[in-house]
Amino acid sequence: MRQERNNIFAGIDWILVFLYLFLVGFGWLNIYAATRTEEDVALLSFSTKYGKQLIFICFTLPLIIFILFFNSKFYERFSGILYLLSLLSLLGLFLFGKTINGATSWYDFGGIGLQPSEFVKAFTALAIAKLLSDRLYNFKLIKNQIKAFIIIFTPSVFIILQPDAGSALIYLAFFFVLNREGLTLNYILLGAITILVFILTIYFGPKPILTILIVLLTFYLIVILRKAGIRFLRFNWFKILCAFLVFGLFVIGTDYVYKNVLPAHQKDRFDILLGIKTDNTGIGYNSYQSEFTISSGGFNGKGFLKGDLTQGDFVPEQHTDYIFSIVGEEWGFLGSSCVIILFMLLLFRIIYLAETHNNKFGRVYGYGVASILFFHMIVNIGMVIGLLPTVGIPLPFFSYGGSSLWGFTILLFIFIRLDAHKNYDW
Structure with a gap:
């Protein structure tokens, strides 16, 4: 040995x-x-x-x-x-x-x-x-x-x-x-969703994505309300509202960074990749x-x-x-x-x-x-x-x-x- x-x-x-x-x-x-x-x-x-x-x-x-x-x-x-x-x-x-x-x-x-x-x-x-x-x-x-x-x-x-x-x-x-x-898959899932929202914001603009987020939040609220009662009272509304707020701010921030901060050549590369x-x-x-x-x-x-x-x-x-x-x-x-x-x-x-x-x-x-x-x-x-x-x-x-x-x-x-x-x- x-x-x-x-x-x-x-x-x-x-x-x-x-x-x-x-x-x-x-x-x-x-x-x-x-x-x-x-x-x-x-x-x-x-x-x-x-x-x-x-x-x-x-x-x-x-x-x-x-x-x-x-x-x-x-x-x-x-x-x-x-x-x-x-x-x-x-x-x-x-x-x-x-x-x-x-x-x-x-x-x-x-x-x-x-x-x-x-x-x-x-x-x-x-x-x-x-x-x-x-x-x-x-x-x-x-x-x-x-x-x-x-x-x-x-x-x-x-x-x-x-x-x-x-x-x-x-x-x-x-x-x-x-x-x-x-490490929980939630981190990777969150990263994947963030990238998806980033790409969709560049391609469609912030207004359609914010509209979709509001529709999803409204639909989610309707589903929860239909299950009203004790479960409804115990539901963690703070986390839900914070999550939608964070993604909304992310959409607005992405649009601002893309238009005002990102160098022109990098912006052009995204535009070409996405077919814009x-x-x-x-x-x-x-x-x-x-x-x-x-x-x-x-x-x-x-x-x-x-x-x-x-x-x-x-x-x-x-x-x-x-x-x-x-x-x-x-x-x-x-x-x-x-x-x-x-x-x-x-x-x-x-x-x-x-x-x-x-x-x-x-x-x-x-x-x-x-x-x-x-x-x-x-x-x-x-x-x-x-x-x-x-x-x-x-x-x-x-x-x-x-x-x-x-x-x-x-x-x-x-x-x-x-x-x-x-x-x-x-």
Whole structure:
């Protein structure tokens, strides 16, 4: 047993490792297809995007070995310190960060940029796992739920201030983790209703939605009155009236923020997504070209390096946020489906292994990993095919960027290390 503990590869789930390597490798092929030119020759070169990404991939090997070098108890014991250090890395951006495309989200190290928000997700997952696995922690208490919310939303607030709303949105994924550990579905239901009311208010305007709310309240009152008596007197009218009042104020506030506070380009994206207006040459150009590129691939695709729209660079940022459009054109519906299936296999494998953990810390962290990867996949692919607005969220293991690749690698391989040691009594 001691010899096994000294072997950093002992107990590793090689299925997860294989899925990781395949996704990273296939992702690089699509980055190569999106960025190569006839003049490019060298693969390992900082002069090309695919060359840089290949170097980033090579650096994941020492990163993985470094992660596996520590035993699982290290990550549990120092999760709070790692979380605080990650928050400091976000705060440091306001003093030493580099502004790119209007967002101060990067550190510049001699031409190599690092985006700390890509790494904070893993350490937030560790902090949540540490909190929820505490024996004295009772998640049913409101004050303890607030503690979890503070851990989750503190980094997201720092990220919004950069401003980078897309990266901040990812922290909503932790609600899946909280729900697994006992958080009532009412929170998720309330969030879903809030989003629905938000969308309906934008599309129809505040007056029709307020009218519907008044009609619903009136109908509800009629139903209650028909059951008059003791039950009627005991009914909690205060909560009902407060709920309708809050939603009414939310509708009015949404309309005001949408018309007077929201930046013009974000407002335009919602208008295009909801079909309020069409703009295939301006703000909606990226989404239009992405959808057209994917649809042009048909069932089997045009073949590797044979996508004329990809090779013609018709989709801006095709090697980063819109990389799935390359998969659609060159590999078709069949290849796109295989990529989604591989992602789902990865997620199901993580959840399956998480459920086998006797240690609650490992289980909670596993669900955190699965939730973050799932949220990234759904939002990115939904954005690329036009179901969601453009928010700038990378596709895990596919999108170009060292920070993104290393952040997801850290996130996944910490779980692989925890899983490898789940049967050890340290």
